Amino acid sequence: MSTASSKQPAKDRHQEILDAAARVITERGLAETRISDIAEQAGVSPGLILYYFDSKDRLLSEALTYANDQFYLRTSREIRRIPSARDQLRRLIDLSVPGYLAEFGRLDEWALWIEVWVRALRDPEMAKDREVLDQRWRAQIADIVRGGQASGEFGSSADPEELALRIASLIDGLAIQVIMDDAEVTTERMHRTCMEVASQLLAFEPEPAAR
């Protein structure tokens, strides 16, 4: 009902359902997500959900992977278009800081990430997906680092993979606090901290405009 497209096409039910599931999980949390919620969100009957997916469990795992995949694709497509490595990194940080671009509410992709983590601890399938997703995330940063080192934008010549790990981990750790609405770790502070640490680790000027 809410998302339903023009009924006729019903393009890809499979994907529609994944979208609906991701939306429901984001707002209610994995634990409070019922099949009927997803059905309602997708504008179909509960029975249909199980017609397309073998079980609720499988659906939830797929939905989580799918959503994070989407985020990655969106981000990487956008970043590839930016010529300067420094600007690429800046944009990556903009996109990673929860609430910074205000395209979503407080609960954005990061909320899903946490659900992925919990699930991955016990579900080997999810664990595998998570690892792939995470390696891609680090690789994306490592690529930017390599680019900047090659172009001379970044002064550091340290191992790009190690630098990527450090930056990625810092972002992860900070994002958690921000998403939790921690009074001491605001959106703005996280952004500032990320930029400062990155410029320190990679050896570039945080502010490009001035001078």
Place this chain on the structure above:
Amino acid sequence: MSTASSKQPAKDRHQEILDAAARVITERGLAETRISDIAEQAGVSPGLILYYFDSKDRLLSEALTYANDQFYLRTSREIRRIPSARDQLRRLIDLSVPGYLAEFGRLDEWALWIEVWVRALRDPEMAKDREVLDQRWRAQIADIVRGGQASGEFGSSADPEELALRIASLIDGLAIQVIMDDAEVTTERMHRTCMEVASQLLAFEPEPAAR
């Protein structure tokens, strides 16, 4: 049966149950934890659990807070005894890197933390507890930083709170990957990375022995 003390004393049932709950949650995960599991672990009947706690939900939240509290107390007590700030930090890192001290299995305190995060996203009570716990964690690091700055062990004179945030976030982010058994982020690598970044941020020599 498993944990039950000498039956007679039955010191503090309340606490015994919290302990049992934390243990069950650690090994099965919040989602798979039943009241009967906790009862079994504590060696009592399911009915008794609800005699001491108003509801399963309340019990779970309390157990999570309790467990993290225990970890903090244990850690801080141990660290306070160490004279050198550099050694304090080293010890803190030792204790924070999952699996480094091999006192626990792969699933240790960090697994509980992730459960706390998921819960805190929707449960205001849990959110409040989490914030307190987290601030304390950062404050503990900030104290070490201040100590090292005062004694001259650390060369950096930057804001201790900001340094603590950076170190804490890095540890959080890395610990997640380690606990997930990520092939690229091993226990040893996390430890090395933490020590290197810390020594860089705080300006001290990572290896004290040599020279």
Place this chain on the structure above:
DNA sequence: TCAGCGATTGAACGGCCAGTCAAGCCGAGG
């Protein structure tokens, strides 16, 4: 010895929800 009372038990209840299924819907192709 016994009454009284908190602690403890475990059987039973009731609600909830994943998953099933028999029955309709509807477009395509003949």
Place this chain on the structure above:
DNA sequence: CCTCGGCTTGACTGGCCGTTCAATCGCTGA
């Protein structure tokens, strides 16, 4: 116009657990 087959429905079921409760236990103090 009819038939076939995939899509869709929603009522139903079976099991699972949180929670309740009446009954028992066993200590303590008189």
